[in-house]
Amino acid sequence: MAYITDYQYYENGGIVPEDSNWGSYQYVTLEDIVNNFMLMFQGNNEIINNINRYQVLFHAKRGIQELNYDAMKEIKILELKVCDQLRFVLPQDYVNWVRINLEEDGMLYPLTENIQTNWSGAYLQDNDCRILFDIDGAVLKPADSWFDIQRLDGTQKNMYPGNGPYAGKMGYCIDGKWCFDYSVGKNFGMNTETANVNPTFSINKKAGVINFNSSMMDKFVVLEYVSDGLESGDDSSVSVNKLFEEFIYAYIKYSILNGRFGVQEYVINRARKDKSSLLRNAKLRLSNIHPGRLLMNMRGQNKWIK
């Protein structure tokens, strides 16, 4: 990307949206990466020659994806309301979740993943429990399984999130009203992995939704997630933090050399070591460890923990 004037940076040259260039100097675009690689790292006198640009583009995007999965801290955040289906459709560019929060009164309450599934598929069966098929031999499926119907209707047991004598007790949330079984004795045998006063969720990756229990009806959910950095296929919007720029070149170089016939093993090894060490360097740089931040952390060393 070419350098821009202050006016272009702060006000986008008077063109709406005026904030589109803010912070842009931190990033190098995919177009620049591919262009620079073709210009500087391949050619008659370089270690790589006779490659197609689409190969460079492919490896550049793969490198950006890998960075987004584990090294970069480019977290995206999306808020949606949970309606009567008690589900949150995953965003188009979702790859993995970081945190899922319930938003109430401007506060975010991190939710716990329910490791016991709260959804299921189902087949239709007759009175003898025989599975039913259509004329093409395909199995017949209901819209919702009985398990899902119970969850949607609130007839599944959940932990009461409120205060008072029923705080933490298992009950039923039906149309927003909580009902409890007659309580006898102490609450023994609780599954502590799912014991949380906040609602729980379970992700159905194949269906592309996050399923919640019935206490989440009409609540707002804030999803923090990571994407692969490819901006839903819009190449012109793809960019990488400049701290990773050298790593991306090294990644492309290694990937190409590694897949080529007749390249000496020491050349490939050198490229692999380059790539790995540059990734480490970039991670260190991005972690922003500096005395000021360490000092703030160290101030907590004498804090009394009750």
Added chain:
Amino acid sequence: MAASINEVRNTVLAIANKNNYGYISPQDFNLYAKQAQIDMFEDYFYSYNNWINKQNGRQSGTGYADITKGLVEVMDSFSTQVFLPQVNSNVYSLPADYYLINKLFYYSTPTFTGTSTAVSANQLIDAAAVGWTTIPASAPTPNIGSIIVNTTTFQEAYVTGVINATTITLSADIFLAVGETYVIYVNTKIREVERVSQNKIFLLTNSMLAAPTTTYPAYVLDGNNITVYPTTILQPGAIRSQYIRYPAVPRWTWQNLGLGEPQFDPTQPGFQEFELPDSDEPTLIAKICQYVGIEIREPDVFNFGKAEETNETQETS
């Protein structure tokens, strides 16, 4: 400077006429000259490749010792750029005289299109133009330096100034008739269109990560046409080619006979000098001598030509 066809012919005749019986007609000479030039022209590309390999083996230096620099200069002297006529939708036709398509460019950002409504030298006049303005004087619209393509004839020019809201001045006189259509492109957002082989193109278009886009377009070659991807690239005058053309066919021309000999006359229609440089004159002579030696059945002339060419090759490789 290009090798002189008359000097080459005189030298060849001098060599072939050693016993006063070798005569080469102008027609025969022109045929041999064409063959010799094409042969040498193609050798440049192989020679360039050899020298690149040597360069990578540290057998070539920099500065005056950079042999590839001279070779590239000669090859670049045959470089031409033209906008390609559109055959239909995303198919464009290649120029007839191309030897090697080096690069294709996609002009991605058209700013104005229209039709010329009057004709004036080095100007485009469009009475229906919308958005042309001389304000501010330092940065009129269309921008100075924008490239304009006559999409009727596919000639090109640069915008050199804006006279008023309907007239702009151009670097070349490309509008010679009323009713010719045009498109003006921003001269910065130019994308290279990448050549892809036929057996890869549909794998590429189906790829999630590397499919051709307007930022990374691709093309395949079909006969003398190219098909550009993505298929949304279909405006006339959007694709420009930089290619190496064949050298023009050399032609020694004459008009009057003097002492029974045709007298050289470069003013005759069809006259064409060699296009290869002066330094190639000895090799051109040697190659033509081989053809001449066969024609007049003179082994000495053939052998001389062969030996000279071998010497030249050894010296330069």
